[in-house]
Every structure is written in C-alpha cells, then in structure tokens.
Amino acid sequence: MVTIRDVAREAGVSVATVSRIINKKGEASPETIDRVNNVIKKLNYKPNSIAKSLSKRNSDLIALLVPTISNPFFPELVKEIEAAANEKGYNLYLCNSDDERAKVKYYLDSMVDHYVCGAIINSLHVNAEDLAMLEERGIKTITIDRANFEHPFSAVTVDHKQGAKLAVQHLIEDQGCANILFISGPKDEQSAKDRLSGFEQAVSESSHRIQTDTVYGDFGMESGYQAVKSKLEAGGRFDSIFSSNDAMAIGAIRACSEFGRNVPQDVKVVGYDNIGFSSYMLPSLSTIDQRKDEIGRIAVDELLRLIQNKDLEPQKYNLEPRLLIRNSSQ
Ligand code: RIB
16 A cells, blocks of 8 residues: 655655645645655555544544434435535444444444544433533534433424424314324433424314323334234224324334224324335325435534534524325325
8 A cells, every 4th residue: 555655755755745735734845746746646645534533633524323223214314414424525424322322332432532523413312411521522513303402512403392283283173183192202212202292282272172192112113003003902993193203103004904994094194204115105104304404414514613613602403394294194
C-alpha cells in the first residue's frame, strides 16, 4: 500500500509538506503543489481516513444508534439518514442496540473510540447523562423519533400524540366508529406513551359516546396478531382498531381475517409509521406518515450546524404528522 512517506520521498519534500498540500492547509509553492499532486496521481496514493481521524481526533463518521433493524420502520429511516449524510460528505456508523442497555453502553463507548463527529440517537435506553458524556467528548448529539424533549440537547420527531389524535378522529368523525380497540406499543416506550395519550384525548374530546379497549404489543407483527386474536376469542365486538404502528396493524388484520371479520367492512383499521408495505397491503393500510425523509435531513443538518459552530444552541423539532387514508379504514 502506498503511504504518505512514499509520496514525500518521490516528490523530494517532507511528509508534513505532503500533509499540508492534501489538507489544503499552510503554505507551499505552486511548483511544489503541482509536483506533489503529480506524484499522488502517479503512485495512486489514497489518504488513510483512519490515520487522518487519529491525527485530527475527529472523523467524517456520524453514528446512528437505532433500537432494532428487524422492524421495517428503522431500515427505512436509516436509508433516509444515510442519504442525507452522504450528500454532505459524511458516512454512517450504524449501531443496532436491539433495545438492550448493555449494547447501548457498548456503542456509546465505541462512538468515542471511533472519533465520530456526531451521534444521531433513537433509543429509549439512552439518558441525558449518556448524551452529556458524548457532548463532553466533542460529539454533538441529536435524539430522533424516541426523542426526549426534557433534556438540553437537540431533538427531532413527529408529534406522536398529535399523530394518534388524527388517526382516532378519522375513525370516529369520518367513519362513525364507536367501539375502538387500541393496540399500544410497549408500556415504557415514550413514543407508545405519547400515542396512548393522543388516543385517550381524541376519545375524551369527541362529542360521541365511544367504547374503548386497550391491548399492549411489542411493536412486532406477531404481538398485534396475538393481541387481536385473544380479543376476538373473548368475543370482542370492536368496530375499529387503531394500532401504534403498522407492523402490529398487519398482524391485527390477519387475526380479523382468521375470525371472519372483514377489513374494512366489519372492522376499520389505522396503523402508524407509513412503512413501505402499508400501501401494498390488501386492503391498503391507512396510517400516520412519520415524515422519515424530513427527520433524516433535519437530523443531519442540525448535527452539522452544531459541529460547524460549537457555540450554537441546540434546537427541538416537533413535526406535524400526516394522516394517510387508504382502503383499510374507508
Ligand atoms: O414501528 C416501530 C415504532 O417504534 C415506530 O412507530 C417508531 O416511532 C418507533 O418509536
């Protein structure tokens, strides 16, 4: 492998001169710059980005910590963030925590070891002290999606409470539903708690008498299927389902179908996330769009804003969710 020393020797200059010319820093005569650049081309020298990170104690890496990659919402979000980062000349250091505190801790330490320049964090297991530790080491942070607006750092998410309200108001006011089964995400999950609160507020604010029931899932398809299957086995007579995410809604629709409850004729269903599958389902799934592309762009732009000017104040972004009405609730 060609090193910076080979280039310096061939060009008859010091390693420091080659480094200055590559990083466009400091003085060098036009002749020297031309001679070094010609040698770089002749030897096909590629600067070693790890070595550069070590010397600068910083890199072009942005860490992205997500709770899982098995739920389709997250890979779709990762794709948007990767595109936004690459567009600005940065690469992603993807950290999949499997929602386990031990793995979160491992990756937080690994971010420091890899000199990442910023960290985008999507996890209920990361607290304000963790973020402060990264910030103290010069790693700017932003939390997304499962963001916590109480801590002093930047955050961007769709307003999950408002998203739930839009879904439930659609079922009640547009479709005349009067008996709603709510499938919540995990009890301790902030985004699930916000959706539960939005569901309860929409029902209490309605002028109609609405019967409700709540079951809990883990954001996976199987949990949505089992939750609705058990309700149907117990004779549940709900005329609609609002699910905290699309994956559980897909499981719920399967359970309805196995019990001869037709969607949307017998049971209207609305999910949350607008994952790619949702529009291809039969019936196509009504859902709340989480504006993944905008969250990705804002997360990267906010990090770079803070990296380029360390004295700037962190910002919070609470985006308006969008209701997408499709066949499953019409
Ligand atoms: O589907 C996974 C859920 O977890 C999404 O709704 C997302 O908001 C995350 O909180």
